[in-house]
Amino acid sequence: MSRNLVHRIGVVRDERYLEHKPGLTHPESPQRLQAVYRMLDQEFGEDLIPIEPRAATLEELELVHTPDYIERVLKTAEAPFTHLAPDTPLSAKSYQAAWLAVGGCLAGYEALRAGRGDVCFALVRPPGHHARPDGAGGFCLFNNLAVTARYAQARHGARRILIVDWDVHHGNGIQDVFYDEPGVLYFSSHQEGLYPDTGDWTETGRGPGEGYTVNVPVPVSWGDHDAVHLYREIVGSILRRYRPQLILVAAGFDAHIEDPLGRTKMTAVGFGRLAAQIMSRREAIGSPPVLLALEGGYGPRALAESVRQVLLALGEPEGHLDQEDVQTGLGADLVDRAVRIHARFGVWTEGGKTE
Numbered sequence: 395m396s397r398n399l400v401h402r403i404g405v406v407r408d409e410r411y412l413e414h415k416p417g418l419t420h421p422e423s424p425q426r427l428q429a430v431y432r433m434l435d436q437e438f439g440e441d442l443i444p445i446e447p448r449a450a451t452l453e454e455l456e457l458v459h460t461p462d463y464i465e466r467v468l469k470t471a472e473a474p475f476t477h478l479a480p481d482t483p484l485s486a487k488s489y490q491a492a493w494l495a496v497g498g499c500l501a502g503y504e505a506l507r508a509g510r511g512d513v514c515f516a517l518v519r520p521p522g523h524h525a526r527p528d529g530a531g532g533f534c535l536f537n538n539l540a541v542t543a544r545y546a547q548a549r550h551g552a553r554r555i556l557i558v559d560w561d562v563h564h565g566n567g568i569q570d571v572f573y574d575e576p577g578v579l580y581f582s583s584h585q586e587g588l589y590p591d592t593g594d595w596t597e598t599g600r601g602p603g604e605g606y607t608v609n610v611p612v613p614v615s616w617g618d619h620d621a622v623h624l625y626r627e628i629v630g631s632i633l634r635r636y637r638p639q640l641i642l643v644a645a646g647f648d649a650h651i652e653d654p655l656g657r658t659k660m661t662a663v664g665f666g667r668l669a670a671q672i673m674s675r676r677e678a679i680g681s682p683p684v685l686l687a688l689e690g691g692y693g694p695r696a697l698a699e700s701v702r703q704v705l706l707a708l709g710e711p712e713g714h715l716d717q718e719d720v721q722t723g724l725g726a727d728l729v730d731r732a733v734r735i736h737a738r739f740g741v742w743t744e745g746g747k748t749e
């Protein structure tokens with residue numbers, strides 16, 4: 395089926411991501427990506443640019459992770475079933491999937507730099523945003539996007555990188571890695587009180603990184619209109635004023651109303667509108683590359699439909715966005731609170747210091 399996509403979209407996919415098998419009852423199952431890949435074949439066919447993942451090198455992993463921890467992950471190859479954290483079991487081929495998940499993001503980023511596409515979606519597992527430099531957790535082994543950001547800094551001198559995290563959980567791993575520095579601005583919306591119980595409003599960064607961590611905990615009533623309004627106001631302001639040279643998206647879909655882990659009320663269409671908010675404001679700041687990486691999303695059907703809506707939105711032309719913004723009471727309250735907390739830093743609020 396040929397679709398009219400105005401942006402060229404790459405996708406990273408590989409059957410070896412299905413070889414990470416955390417157990418039959420574990421929510422982070424291979425069926426998640428199977429459903430997504432089946433949808434890609436049925437709905438998009440040849441319209442997307444296939445990007446081959448590669449294994450990350452040790453040097454690349456060490457941009458974020460300690461050699462000891464990398465060694466611990468590698469050792470799990472010897473066991474048919476083991477754990478690196480109570481909620482993060484591994485099968486014998488999990489280490490390989492983890493290496494390729496990081497490398498898939500790096501390959502996607504490199505493809506964008508080489509002009510192969512405007513935007514790329516790395517459809518990988520295991521997810522990454524909870525992984526810490528020296529530890530696994532929350533189903534994550536290596537921090538796929540943190541390594542990608544460090545790589546962009548080290549290899550290509552990127553000085554301003556935005557990481558947007560719309561997974562229903564807070565990406566504590568990403569936050570920790572960049573908490574002290576202004577070169578990576580981390581924005582997360584996440585359900586309050588959920589694992590890993592970080593990402594409070596008051597966590598705003600430290601030292602030179604003050605104001606470059608933006609957390610918005612949301613109540614379980616959080617739905618599409620609230621999300622679109624919040625992203626339009628806050629992520630829109632961040633794009634305009636921070637002017638990132640690279641945009642990374644921790645794209646988890648567990649804020650979906652049907653998700654078994656998240657309790658919030660978003661729909662697949664809503665995630666597409668969040669992607670459109672980013673794409674439509676990107677040209678005004680020089681069209682930086684956009685790389686999305688799959689994080690959570692535990693109902694395979696809802697996940698595949700959400701990814702489909704995001705891919706369709708990524709391919710859309712600009713325009714008409716203002717008409718879809720419905721200001722909700724919750725959305726407005728969240729924006730007000732974020733602006734109140736962040737005004738003194740002036741990183742993305744009006745009258746600040748970054749321009």
Ligand SMILES: [Zn+2]
Pocket residue numbers: 561562563646648689690691
């Ligand atoms: Zn999640």
